[in-house]
Amino acid sequence: MTRASGRLIVATLTTLLLLLPLGGAVADESAKPVVTLSRAEAGKGGEITVKGSGWRPSALLMLLICGEASPAAGVPGGTNSCANADGRAVTTDAKGRFSRTLAVAEPPKPCPCVVHVATVQGQQASVDAEFKVAGHPVAPLPKPAPNAGRLSVVDRTVRLDGSGSLLTWFGAPQARKVVLEFGNAESAPVVDPVFHVGTSHGVFAPVWEERQWRGTIAPGKRAQVALDVQLPAGAHGDYLVSVKYGPKVMAAQPWGVDRPWGVVLFWLLLGIVVPAALFRIGMAVVDRVRPGAGAVARVVRRVPRAPGAPGDPRASARRRTVRPEEPAGAPAAAHSETPATGAAVLPWFTPDTAPGAPSPHAQVSAPHESTTNSPTPKGNS
Known part of the structure; x- marks a missing residue:
């Protein structure tokens, strides 16, 4: 055996050894x-x-x-x-x-x-x-149902057409159209085929709903089929949409549904507004049933001003009034009216009743005439 033939044998064995794992992997995948x-x-x-x-x-x-x-x-x-x-x-x-x-x-x-x-x-x-x-x-x-098993999926690519709206953001049901292409390999046309569309979430089994496609697929022709699919209100997470024709599942498409954040925002606002409103109602009830500041304020507003008090328009007029039966030279303080017994008198001071001044309600006596200056009646010496 020559050196060249030996090298060829070694190279061939090395290539076979390298290809063996690949062949095993292909067998496992298939x-x-x-x-x-x-x-x-x-x-x-x-x-x-x-x-x-x-x-x-x-x-x-x-x-x-x-x-x-x-x-x-x-x-x-x-x-x-x-x-x-x-x-x-x-x-x-x-x-x-x-x-x-x-x-x-x-x-x-x-x-x-x-x-x-x-x-x-x-x-x-x-x-x-x-x-x-x-x-x-x-x-x-x-x-089997009529026309069952006569259609085959031409393209395994499944498409979900449609989008959400403002209502779905607040929890309205999500709705889409699952679109896939079927072909008729039989010798007879397929008229108005009936499909089943299923939606599954997590480990739960699909919930199948019957959908009939209106149309005719001639022999050897293909057609694009669009079927309605809808999720329940408030649904969110990872869903799987499956299409079944007869006993066989033709295709499946994952569908990721966003959380309805409008519902979350609504409950968050509700959790803030309702306690605030209850707090305000409670404070209003407490202010109404609690004795104290409110009642005292109403009593003070109803107390009349005392005669001669600051702001009383009758005070200055009464100080200038002179009774007819009194002499003109009588002090003005003697003609001021005395408040009735039991009337509420607040500790207010007027200019005539300053601290240290004689009370305007004090008894005022008539001045005594001097005997030396009084005229002597005639006939008296």
Whole structure:
């Protein structure tokens, strides 16, 4: 063996060794989800172990026992035909594997039954494993709806058209149109197909609503289908909008809904305005029922001014009044009126009643005439 051929062999082996991990990775990525059951039949109250592989790493899965279903047809009735109250959730590991114990419960629909395993968030993936619930009624599968299964999604791109308004900012229901393109690969036209639009939030199952699209899709043609979707009032957070035609989910689109901040602002203002109004009403009631300042103020306003008090217009006139029966030379203070007994007299001072001055109400006596200056009657010596 020559040196050149040896180098060629070494280079070839090195290339193969480098490509082996890539091939393994491609195989893992292209692997389909698989579900296996520990038992194919069990009665109500029993338990089975559900194992899976080939799922997305760290994916949240939902495990349900559903009636009127089969691995080939799936679950035509959606989660309404499943025992939702007895379902379980599980998260896959880093390699996309899981193992979970599931309690056996009777679904609301008759068998044939399956163990339905589906992703909750992100890219939709589901697997149905055949299972028999012992003692549960069995009935034929319902017939598919007209035109079901004749349409296929041409473009996986799903669009949500529309926007919110001022009312949605205050909690009104959010409404959009989910738009996707379907094609008819059959030889007969599809007239007025019926779809189901579902909205799910978190780990909850989708709530399906029937939507009929008015129109005809001719054989070999495609059409853009727009379906109405609406959330309940006050809804916010991460939602997933799914479109199902017949038993198969055609597409899914995440929908992030903003919080209705108008409602938050309303409650914040209500929490400020109502206590302030109650405080003002309470203070008004306290001022009305409390004895004291208010009553005293009203009494003071009703007390009449005393004669001779500052501001009384009768004071100056009374000081200038002279009674006819009194001599002209009598002091003016003697003619001032004495207030009636019991009248309210405030401690106010007038110029005539300053401290230290004689009281205007004091008894004033007539001046005594001097005997020396008085004229002597005639005849008296």
